[in-house]
Amino acid sequence: MLESDQEFNCPYCAAVISIRVDQTGGRRQHFITDCEVCCRPIEVEVDIDTDGYVNFIAKREGEG
Numbered sequence: 720m721l722e723s724d725q726e727f728n729c730p731y732c733a734a735v736i737s738i739r740v741d742q743t744g745g746r747r748q749h750f751i752t753d754c755e756v757c758c759r760p761i762e763v764e765v766d767i768d769t770d771g772y773v774n775f776i777a778k779r780e781g782e783g
């Protein structure tokens with residue numbers, strides 16, 4: 720299983736967004752995606768542990 724779909728809530732408008740995580744991109748990934756609904760930039764952090772469990776964090780760009 721090299722790809723998995725993650726669902727999360729937009730940190731701005733709370734819309735449910737689905738994104739595909741490509742696990743071949745590495746265990747730690749960091750990227751910006753635009754919300755499909757409000758078009759604001761969401762900062763996404765992906766952490767994949769050795770069991771393939773995807774730890775997914777979405778936050779407003781520039782926060783934390």
Ligand SMILES: [Zn+2]
Binds near residue numbers: 729732755758
């Ligand atoms: Zn949004």
